[in-house]
Amino acid sequence: MRRMTARPANAHQARLLRLLRDGGPNSRAQLGDQVDLSRSKLAVEVDRLLETELVVADGLAASRGGRRSHNIRLNPHLRFLGVDIGATSVDVAVTNAELEILGHINQPMDVREGPVAVFEQVLSMAAKLRASGLAEGFDGAGIGVPGPVRFPEGIPVAPPIMPGWDGFPVREALSQDLGCPVMVDNDVNLMAMGEQHAGVARTVHDFLVVKIGTGIGCGIVVGGEVYRGTTGSAGDIGHIQAVPDGRPCACGNRGCLEAHFSGAALARDATEAAEQRLSPELASRLEANGTLGAADVAAAAAAGDATALELIREGGNRTGQVIAGLVSFFNPGLVVIGGGVTGLGHTLLAAIRTQVYRQSLPLATGNLPIVLGELGPTAGVIGAARLISDHLFSPA
Amino acid sequence: MRRMTARPANAHQARLLRLLRDGGPNSRAQLGDQVDLSRSKLAVEVDRLLETELVVADGLAASRGGRRSHNIRLNPHLRFLGVDIGATSVDVAVTNAELEILGHINQPMDVREGPVAVFEQVLSMAAKLRASGLAEGFDGAGIGVPGPVRFPEGIPVAPPIMPGWDGFPVREALSQDLGCPVMVDNDVNLMAMGEQHAGVARTVHDFLVVKIGTGIGCGIVVGGEVYRGTTGSAGDIGHIQAVPDGRPCACGNRGCLEAHFSGAALARDATEAAEQRLSPELASRLEANGTLGAADVAAAAAAGDATALELIREGGNRTGQVIAGLVSFFNPGLVVIGGGVTGLGHTLLAAIRTQVYRQSLPLATGNLPIVLGELGPTAGVIGAARLISDHLFSPA
DNA sequence: CTACTTTTTCCACTCACAGGACAAAGGCGC
DNA sequence: GCGCCTTTGTCCTGTGAGTGGAAAAAGTAG
Structure with missing residues (x-):
C-alpha cells in the first residue's frame, strides 16, 4: 500500500498534470497542442513523469489520420x-x-x-x-x-x-x-x-457561490482563484444586515441575513407557522415527523401551500437584496446558488433574481446569469x- | 522633443525599472540584493537598459565600506x-x-x-x-x-x-x-x-478605497492588483441600498447610498437645513456664497454647529453600514476613506468606524484599520x- | 504498392544564466 | 604611507534548458 509521493519537478510537469486531470487521457501530440513547448522538450518532461509513475501510458489514441499515438493518462491508481x-x-x-x-x-x-x-x-x-x-x-x-x-x-x-x-x-x-x-x-x-471544476462555473473567471445551508456563506473566485481575504473570513455574508432592527442573531446583532433566512431560520419559521395552524400542509408534516426542515418547506411549496411559498419568497427577497449589493460591488460574471436549500428550487431563484435585477445597475446585471449549482451535494x-x-x- | 519609446525587453528589465521607480536611485549592488540574479546577468541587463536610455548612471552611491559604486536611476527626463x-x-x-x-x-x-x-x-x-x-x-x-x-x-x-x-x-x-x-x-x-504607491496602503495587499465625492465609489485591490470586475463596473457601491424605501435616486431605485450621502446629497441637505433655519451657521454661509458644499458643512461642524455634525454623523452611519457589509464579504486588510468629503475628517471617520466595528464580526474587524487617505487630491x-x-x- | 500524414525520436545548435577568478577602488588599523 | 580586508564591477567558461530540423516509425487513402 505504498502511495505515490512524487511531485512534479517543475512548472511544465505541473501544467501537464493539470491538463491531464482536467482533460482526461491525451496523446503526446494533443498535449503539445496545448502547452507551447517544443516536441522534444515535451517528450522529455512526459518521460520524466512516466518515470515517477505519476502518469502511465494507456493504449492507443484515436487516429487523427497518421501514425497512431499512445495515450498518456494520470496513474489510475491515484486516489x-x-x-x-x-x-x-x-x-x-x-x-x-x-x-x-x-x-x-x-x-x-x-x-x-x-x-x-x-x-x-x-x-x-x-x-x-x-x-x-x-x-x-x-x-x-x-x-x-x-x-x-x-x-x-x-x-x-x-x-x-x-x-x-x-x-x-x-x-x-x-x-x-x-x-x-x-x-x-x-x-x-x-x-x-x-x-x-465540474459544474456551472467551468468557463467563468470571476464568480460568486452563495451557499445557503444551516448558515449562509459565499465563495469568491477572482481570476480563477479562490479569494480568502486577509484573515480567511472573506465571504462571511451571513451576518450582513438584511433587515434594520430585525431579528436578534446569535452573533449579538440584529437583522443579520442568516437570522432571517437560512436552513435553521427556515425550519424555525415553518415550525412556527405549523403550530399556529397557518399552513395545514406544514402542520401535517410536523405531526408526521415531529420536526420540520427545508425539505418539508420545499415539499409543501411544491404542493401549492401558500405559507410555504411565502416563506421561500420572503427569504429569497432578503437574500436577493444582499446579493444585489454584492453584485454591485464585485461585478461577477456568474452567481451560483447552492447548499441545502437548493431544493426550494425555482421559487427561491426567481425571488433572488427579481431583487438582483431590480436593484443592481444594468451594466453589472446585463449579462449576469444567476443559477443553481449543478453538482448538489x-x-x-x-x-x-x-x-x-x-x-x-x-x-x- | 523626441520621447523615449523604448520598452523593457524582458521581465528582468521590467522588474528593475519598477524597483528603480519605487525605490529611487540604486547601485548595481543594491539592485542585486533585491532581484535574485547573478551579478553577471544583472550587469548585462543594466547595460542594456543604459543603452536604451531608460536608465542613466548618476554619480556615486553612498559607500558601504568597500569600493564605491555608481548609482543607476531612471532617466530624469522621463515624464x-x-x-x-x-x-x-x-x-x-x-x-x-x-x-x-x-x-x-x-x-x-x-x-x-x-x-x-x-x-x-x-x-x-x-x-x-x-x-x-x-x-x-x-x-x-x-x-x-x-x-x-x-x-x-x-x-x-x-x-x-x-x-x-x-x-x-x-x-x-x-x-x-x-x-x-x-x-x-x-x-x-x-x-x-x-x-x-505613495500613501497609506503601501504594505497591504488586499484593501478597499472608498471615495466619497460627488458620488460614491470603491476601489478594490486583490493581491496587490486592482480588481475591475467582469464588465469593469466593480466597486460601484453608490447604488447599494442603504435605506429600505429611502430617498429616490437618479438610478430609478430608492434608498441608494449615494442618494443619502455623497457630496451632492450633503450639499442638498445642508442647503435645506439652512433654508429651514435649522442651522444659523449654514444659513449664514449660504447667504454669503449663494451655495453650499461639503467644505461648508465641514467648516460649520468645526465651528460646533449641531445640524452639520448631525448630517455628517448620519451620513457616516449610512456609509459605515454599507462598508460593514463589504468588510464581512471581502475581509480586507485596510479600508481607506477618501474623496472630496475627506474634509469632514474625524467626525465622519468615527461614525463609519462605529458602524463597521459594531456590525462586522471580530475576525474581520479585529485588526482592520479604517483610515483617511494620505494623499488627498x-x-x-x-x-x-x-x-x-x-x-x-x-x-x- | 505508392504517396502522403501524423507521431515520435534523435541530434546539433542557441541562449540564458550561474558562479568563479580577477581587477578596481575604497576603508581601516598600524 | 602601507598592508589587509571589503565591496564593487568585469570577464569568462561551463551547464542545462530549450528549439527546430531531419529522419525514422507507423499509420491511412487510393
Missing part, C-alpha cells in the same frame, strides 16, 4: 479523499486523479461534538470506502469545514458554529492519521472550486479533491 | 502625465519616472459637457505644464474618468453621470493628441493605486501616473 464537513452531516468521497467520484458516503453528524469525535467518524468512513476496494490508500485529502480557516496552516479560526475547533491543527492531525498530504479550507470555498467533495490535487500538482 | 477627471473638476499633473509630482493644476469643469470639450481643456492644461518648463513632452499618460471603463480598450461604458462619454475611445483619441501611450481607468481605481494623479508606468514598465 484522493474529499471530505466535506457540514454543520449537521458529513460527506466523504473517493476520487481518482481526474477527480471523478468513485464512492461517496453521507452521514449525519454534529460538528459541535468537536474535532476529535468528528475525525474519528471521518476516518471510519474513509476506512469503509477503502475496504470496499475503491482505494488501497490515499495520495492526498482535501477537507472542508464550515467556518473560517487560516489557509496556509489549515487551522480553523474563531468559527462561530463550531466552538472547540478554534485553533485545532486539522491539517497536521489528519495528515498524521491518513498518512498523506492534507489541505483544509472553508466548505463554501470548496463548493466554489467544485462548481468551477458532490460539489463540496469534488472541490476538496480539487484543492489537494492543485496542491500536489504544483512544483514542489 | 508622465496624470489626469484625474472628476464630476466637477479636473486635475492634471506631471511626474517624473519615480512618480514624483513636478507640477499640478486643478480646474473646475463639468464632465457633462462631453469628452471633446473636456479633453480640449485637459490638453490646454497639459500644454501649460509643458510650457512652464516641467516637461518637453510626455512618455505616457494615465487618465481617470468618473465611471466604469472597459479597461483593455480604455473606453467608458454606460457611465451614469457622464452621458455622452459612452463608447468614446478615450485611450485612442488621447494617444493621438498627446502622441504617447495612454491608459484609462476608473477614477476610484486610480485613487487606490495612488494610495498603494494628488492620489488620483499619482495613481494615473502609476497606471501608465506599470504599463510601460512591463515586457513589450
Whole structure:
C-alpha cells in the first residue's frame, strides 16, 4: 500500500498534470497542442513523469489520420479523499486523479461534538470506502469545514458554529492519521472550486457561490482563484444586515441575513407557522415527523401551500437584496446558488433574481446569469479533491 | 522633443525599472540584493537598459565600506502625465519616472459637457505644464474618468453621470493628441493605486478605497492588483441600498447610498437645513456664497454647529453600514476613506468606524484599520501616473 | 504498392544564466 | 604611507534548458 509521493519537478510537469486531470487521457501530440513547448522538450518532461509513475501510458489514441499515438493518462491508481464537513452531516468521497467520484458516503453528524469525535467518524468512513476496494490508500485529502480557516496552516479560526475547533491543527492531525498530504479550507470555498471544476462555473473567471445551508456563506473566485481575504473570513455574508432592527442573531446583532433566512431560520419559521395552524400542509408534516426542515418547506411549496411559498419568497427577497449589493460591488460574471436549500428550487431563484435585477445597475446585471449549482451535494467533495490535487500538482 | 519609446525587453528589465521607480536611485549592488540574479546577468541587463536610455548612471552611491559604486536611476527626463477627471473638476499633473509630482493644476469643469470639450481643456492644461518648463513632452499618460471603463480598450461604458462619454475611445483619441501611450481607468481605481504607491496602503495587499465625492465609489485591490470586475463596473457601491424605501435616486431605485450621502446629497441637505433655519451657521454661509458644499458643512461642524455634525454623523452611519457589509464579504486588510468629503475628517471617520466595528464580526474587524487617505487630491494623479508606468514598465 | 500524414525520436545548435577568478577602488588599523 | 580586508564591477567558461530540423516509425487513402 505504498502511495505515490512524487511531485512534479517543475512548472511544465505541473501544467501537464493539470491538463491531464482536467482533460482526461491525451496523446503526446494533443498535449503539445496545448502547452507551447517544443516536441522534444515535451517528450522529455512526459518521460520524466512516466518515470515517477505519476502518469502511465494507456493504449492507443484515436487516429487523427497518421501514425497512431499512445495515450498518456494520470496513474489510475491515484486516489484522493474529499471530505466535506457540514454543520449537521458529513460527506466523504473517493476520487481518482481526474477527480471523478468513485464512492461517496453521507452521514449525519454534529460538528459541535468537536474535532476529535468528528475525525474519528471521518476516518471510519474513509476506512469503509477503502475496504470496499475503491482505494488501497490515499495520495492526498482535501477537507472542508464550515467556518473560517487560516489557509496556509489549515487551522480553523474563531468559527462561530463550531466552538472547540478554534485553533485545532486539522491539517497536521489528519495528515498524521491518513498518512498523506492534507489541505483544509472553508466548505463554501470548496463548493466554489467544485462548481468551477465540474459544474456551472467551468468557463467563468470571476464568480460568486452563495451557499445557503444551516448558515449562509459565499465563495469568491477572482481570476480563477479562490479569494480568502486577509484573515480567511472573506465571504462571511451571513451576518450582513438584511433587515434594520430585525431579528436578534446569535452573533449579538440584529437583522443579520442568516437570522432571517437560512436552513435553521427556515425550519424555525415553518415550525412556527405549523403550530399556529397557518399552513395545514406544514402542520401535517410536523405531526408526521415531529420536526420540520427545508425539505418539508420545499415539499409543501411544491404542493401549492401558500405559507410555504411565502416563506421561500420572503427569504429569497432578503437574500436577493444582499446579493444585489454584492453584485454591485464585485461585478461577477456568474452567481451560483447552492447548499441545502437548493431544493426550494425555482421559487427561491426567481425571488433572488427579481431583487438582483431590480436593484443592481444594468451594466453589472446585463449579462449576469444567476443559477443553481449543478453538482448538489458532490460539489463540496469534488472541490476538496480539487484543492489537494492543485496542491500536489504544483512544483514542489 | 523626441520621447523615449523604448520598452523593457524582458521581465528582468521590467522588474528593475519598477524597483528603480519605487525605490529611487540604486547601485548595481543594491539592485542585486533585491532581484535574485547573478551579478553577471544583472550587469548585462543594466547595460542594456543604459543603452536604451531608460536608465542613466548618476554619480556615486553612498559607500558601504568597500569600493564605491555608481548609482543607476531612471532617466530624469522621463515624464508622465496624470489626469484625474472628476464630476466637477479636473486635475492634471506631471511626474517624473519615480512618480514624483513636478507640477499640478486643478480646474473646475463639468464632465457633462462631453469628452471633446473636456479633453480640449485637459490638453490646454497639459500644454501649460509643458510650457512652464516641467516637461518637453510626455512618455505616457494615465487618465481617470468618473465611471466604469472597459479597461483593455480604455473606453467608458454606460457611465451614469457622464452621458455622452459612452463608447468614446478615450485611450485612442488621447494617444493621438498627446502622441504617447495612454491608459484609462476608473477614477476610484486610480485613487487606490495612488494610495498603494505613495500613501497609506503601501504594505497591504488586499484593501478597499472608498471615495466619497460627488458620488460614491470603491476601489478594490486583490493581491496587490486592482480588481475591475467582469464588465469593469466593480466597486460601484453608490447604488447599494442603504435605506429600505429611502430617498429616490437618479438610478430609478430608492434608498441608494449615494442618494443619502455623497457630496451632492450633503450639499442638498445642508442647503435645506439652512433654508429651514435649522442651522444659523449654514444659513449664514449660504447667504454669503449663494451655495453650499461639503467644505461648508465641514467648516460649520468645526465651528460646533449641531445640524452639520448631525448630517455628517448620519451620513457616516449610512456609509459605515454599507462598508460593514463589504468588510464581512471581502475581509480586507485596510479600508481607506477618501474623496472630496475627506474634509469632514474625524467626525465622519468615527461614525463609519462605529458602524463597521459594531456590525462586522471580530475576525474581520479585529485588526482592520479604517483610515483617511494620505494623499488627498494628488492620489488620483499619482495613481494615473502609476497606471501608465506599470504599463510601460512591463515586457513589450 | 505508392504517396502522403501524423507521431515520435534523435541530434546539433542557441541562449540564458550561474558562479568563479580577477581587477578596481575604497576603508581601516598600524 | 602601507598592508589587509571589503565591496564593487568585469570577464569568462561551463551547464542545462530549450528549439527546430531531419529522419525514422507507423499509420491511412487510393
